[in-house]
Amino acid sequence: MKLLLALFCLSGFLTTAQITPAVLTGQSVNPSNSLEKETQAALKEMQAAALKDGIKIEVASGYRSFNRQRQIWNGKYSKYEAQGLTPDAIFDKIVEYSTVPGTSRHHWGTDMDLIDGNAKYSGSVLVTDKFHGDGPFCKLKDWMDQHSTEYGFELVYTMNNNRTGFEYEPWHYSYAPVSKKYLEQYLNQIDFVKFLRSQNIMGMDDISDARLERYYKEHIQGINAALLLEKE
Ligand SMILES: [Zn+2]
Numbered sequence: 350m351k352l353l354l355a356l357f358c359l360s361g362f363l364t365t366a367q368i369t370p371a372v373l374t375g376q377s378v379n380p381s382n383s384l385e386k387e388t389q390a391a392l393k394e395m396q397a398a399a400l401k402d403g404i405k406i407e408v409a410s411g412y413r414s415f416n417r418q419r420q421i422w423n424g425k426y427s428k429y430e431a432q433g434l435t436p437d438a439i440f441d442k443i444v445e446y447s448t449v450p451g452t453s454r455h456h457w458g459t460d461m462d463l464i465d466g467n468a469k470y471s472g473s474v475l476v477t478d479k480f481h482g483d484g485p486f487c488k489l490k491d492w493m494d495q496h497s498t499e500y501g502f503e504l505v506y507t508m509n510n511n512r513t514g515f516e517y518e519p520w521h522y523s524y525a526p527v528s529k530k531y532l533e534q535y536l537n538q539i540d541f542v543k544f545l546r547s548q549n550i551m552g553m554d555d556i557s558d559a560r561l562e563r564y565y566k567e568h569i570q571g572i573n574a575a576l577l578l579e580k581e
Pocket residue numbers: 410455461462521
């Protein structure tokens with residue numbers, strides 16, 4: 350029994366120790382762009398259960414690398430810069446809908462945007478209306494509201510007026526047992542402002558410390574309380 354306990358502690362320690370800054374910021378090698386292992390296994394289980402109810406859970410967007418996110422960021426930054434906006438104003442604009450490279454939960458492989466492959470739809474998929482009312486993904490949303498927690502998955506950017514940061518996203522789910530650990534490590538390990546200023550991300554030499562620190566608090570930690578660490 351003692352040995353078993355020791356093994357459990359050791360494996361817990363190893364899992365925690367393995368989350369390196371490179372993994373936390375999407376800079377680790379992930380040639381197949383795959384989801385985190387435990388997340389993938391839990392998703393498979395949830396997909397099988399949903400399929401019995403006629404819902405085909407599909408990942409529209411899963412793992413996303415730092416380089417990909419930086420590409421998106423720099424593209425938007427150039428556009429707004431050409432329109433004459435100040436660095437802090439450009440920052441405000443971009444973070445309405447996009448994350449700062451190195452801060453996306455998609456970097457972790459624990460988070461994903463989900464749609465229903467059995468639904469008939471056209472045009473862009475990640476649109477709030479499509480998940481509500483008689484939208485094509487409302488069956489998926491209802492099913493997830495009822496069952497996702499059983500499988501460890503939680504909505505991240507909930508519809509909650511007290512939540513700060515990103516807009517409501519009815520499609521973005523996180524595998525809580527793993528992503529809670531990642532968030533803890535992220536907050537403990539990453540020297541946020543210093544990191545952002547060292548990564549060739551457009552605007553990072555000009556955006557104020559105060560604006561970056563506000564993003565750290567309001568956006569990175571402005572998530573569903575079920576995904577935050579319990580306060581001691
Ligand atoms: Zn997402």
